[in-house]
Every structure is written in structure tokens, then in C-alpha cells.
Amino acid sequence: MSDPLDAAAPATNLLADVQGAQAGHLYVVATPIGNLGDLAPRALAVLRSVDRICAEDTRTSGQLLAHFGVAKPLTALHEHNESGIVGGLVEQLRAGRSLALVSDAGTPLISDPGFVLVRAAREAGVPVIAIPGPCAAVTALSIAGIATDAFRFAGFLPSKSSARRERLRELGASPDTVIVYESSHRIADCLDDLVAVLGPARRVCLARELTKRFEQSITLPAAELSAWLLADANRVRGEFVLVIEGAPPADAGRAEHERLLRVLLRELSPSKAAKVAAELSGGRKSELYALAMQLGGSEGVE
Template structure:
């Protein structure tokens, strides 16, 4: 192996048997390993009898750590970058280190290996010819709903990571924004004993979470179908919504129209409020 190389080494997302020989060979040969969490990665490396200097590299120290790693690389050393699980530089600050290496003429070598997003997509049964990886949505509801509104008309399959304690709230916001009829695959604990891959609808998953029929624990990936009906049925949506608005309050009419058409309840509610406001102004 050549010197002065930054290696991106994918590690198992749950099952240690997924550690490939080439990844082990690189980790055994480098001069140092940059890790997201030294305690977590230390256990992994100990399992494979790998003992190397560890350099913590994460969101809170990335600038100083990156300079230290770059200094080693410029001395002709070989450094491997790993994350807590899966492929480094995906939904973590590792990409900035990779960029710094490129900018300073350091060779970068990316080893293929486990990635939760791709593993979940492959097992979802949803279209994979076009997909958009969105990482983690904002933790606060208002910012999360704003981000989802931007994605509401996206026709590509969408991939999200989510924390267990936010799963129910996120699925409810997805259903409100995209419509309950939109398909979703819940991927949980991939490659582990209690792996879950459930292809369903946003409405059904939201109900299952409300009824505590889904465990909210472990690593979670959400694969959401893209919007394949945008603008096709707006005329029919409007017709149904106007009929219901003649007899029902805005909130109830919007909710029923969403159930009938699969269109976003939030979108229908906003449309109904706009119409009511216009009627008031014209009166």
C-alpha cells in the first residue's frame, strides 16, 4: 500500500460478520485511525485484535482534529477514517476531512462496505432508480415541517435517518405533509437479530406507532415513496374539498378530503383557509 493516504473504511451497521477482509487489512496497516467515538470504535477494533492510535474526530472537535490528521498525512502517514457504524462521511462531518485532504493533494481511497441508507433502500421494495438521501430531519417540529414542505413534490424516493424518540412525531408530520396514502418502508435494527423491514403507508405506520405496535428503539431508516401524482388530481381534490367545506368546518373537511384523495392534509387545510379568507374579503 502507498503512503500518505486517507482511507475511508466502512464498518458493520450491526452484524460484525459484515466486516470485510479488505477493511480489516487496511485498519491493521495504517498508522492511525480517526474515530467518531473512541469508546465505541475501541470495542470494534478490540474484537478484531487491532491496536492503533485513535484520533477522535466528531462535530465538536473537527477543526482541530482535521488539522492534526492532515499533519500526519503530510508527513507521509496513512490514516483510516471510520464512523460508529456504516460508511464514514455519510451524514457525519467526515466529508469535511475528505475535502481537506483533496484540497491539500492527499490521496483519498474510499472502501465500499455497509451503509444503512442503501441497505434499507434495497430492502424497501420502493423505486431505487432515483433517490434522494436527506439525512436527519430537524429536531424541532416547525423546522421539520418546513423541510418536508420543500420535499413534498419530489418524485424521487426519499431516505431519512431518524432517532427513536422522534420517530412517531416525524411519521405524523410526514403523513400530514405528504398525505397518509404515501408509501413508506420502516427499516429498523438492520443486520441485527430484531431487524424490521415493513412496507406500509404513512397513515398505517402513524396509527401503529400511536397504538404502540411498533418498537421505537434502535437505528432507524425511513424510505418514503416519491410524489408520483403531483398536479394530476388537484382539480378532483378541489372539487371534493369544496363540497365538504359547504357542510363542515375547515379542519374536518380538510382531514376527510385527505383520507379520500391521499393528498396532504396540511396542503388541503392551507388551501381551504385561503379560500375562506378570500370569501371573507369579497363579502
């Protein structure tokens, strides 16, 4: 018997029909991130056939649904009310009603509400079905020209520079590609922080207004990207995705040593911190001691 996931299996294993919603199912439906032509036929069929649609913002989703002639009851589901209404929604599902979950744009739960509902539905034994489609993070990654074999999506960075730099330091220590979202009023400061923390040579892809009329994407060393952004006031407008190249192996190792030493130096002297760090990481004690002193250690700490 052939494996249905085997690439060599007959094409008849693939469904060609567009199915509507089934009773008692929760559908997580991806919607366009800009171009309305990206709404999948199956997504439209599900939205037209469910009993109710849960939307992050009913006004935004209402406009999308109206464009496609979908008239269904809408329930607002966002970070401020999700925990309070999820019980009632699960009861509707258990009673046989079908629900669709959509966000303002893209795939729900990816830096958007819905996790509480999906988890509660699964715990209640309710079938949860993904209706795949656009996702800004994956879309940007696919065109960045930066390694895709291992990546980490980190959502939005902190709004304050100090916290943002600390987050970038943590994320940038990994050899994996990092994907983050950023707003138009913080993008310039974010790139400045990125240069300061990860260095001017770290390659970054900036993608803005993906799938929309004024879509742009460019991959440059961080310092050049910051200058490119500020060269045209129009480039600061819109919604942004940053795809950040992972740290080179040597840099990743140093960053991990720094992280370890910063924790140890809260309680230990540089020499003791270096000794413990060497045992934990396999690094050379002399190099770790020199790094501990650079980080501001004091031999008076015990």
C-alpha cells in the same frame, strides 16, 4: 484496448488480493451497522496496517477494533473538533503516514463527520481511497420496494415538529424517493407529521435495527405505518431509516407551485403573484390565483 470498466472485459481486471494501507493515503473505511460479520476483509486489512485511525467516538470504535484484534492509535474526530485538528492530520498524511477514517457505524460522512478532513486531504493532493461497505440508507433502500432509480438522502430531520413538517413538505414535493434517519424518541411524532404533510396514502418503508438481532422492515401507506408502529411498544425501539415514496407528478407540480407562491406572496398581491408564478412555471394563471388565495393571500399586499 478494453475499457477496465466494461462489463465484457476479462475477469482478470478485478483484484482478488486484499491489500493493506499505502504510505501517505487517507482511507475512508465503512464499518458494520450492526452485524460484525459485515466487516469486509479489505477493511480489516487496512485498519490493521494504517498508522492511525480517526474515529467519531474512540470508545465505540475501540470496542469494534478490539473485537478484531486491531491495536492502533486512535484520534477522536467529530463535529466539535474536526475543523481544529484537520490541519495536523493532513500534515501527517503529507509526511507519509497513512490514516483511516471510521464513523460509529456504516460509511463515514453519510450523516457523520469527516467531510472537512476529506476535502482538506484532496486539496493537499493526498490520495483518498474508499473502502466500501455497509450504509444504512442504501441498505434500507435496497429492501424497501420503493423506486430506486432516483433518490435523495436527507440525513436526520429537524427535532421540532414545525421545522420537521416544513422539511418534509420540501422533500416530499419531489418525485424522487427520499431517505431519512430518525431516532427512537421521535419516530412516532415524525410519522404523524409525515401523514399530516404528505397525506395518509404516501407509501413509506420503515426499517429498524438493520442487520441486528431484532431487525424489522415494513412498507405501508403512511397512516397504516403509524398505526403499525404504535401497535407494539417494541417497534419504537432502536435506530430507524425511513424510505419515503416520491410525490406523484401532479402532487409534485402543485407542491412546487405552492413553494413558489409562498415566496412571491411575501411581497406581491395574489393576482400579481399568480401572474409571475405563471410566467416562471408555465402554469395556468387562474389556477395559480386560486391557489394563492387558498394560501392566505390578501389583495391588499403590494
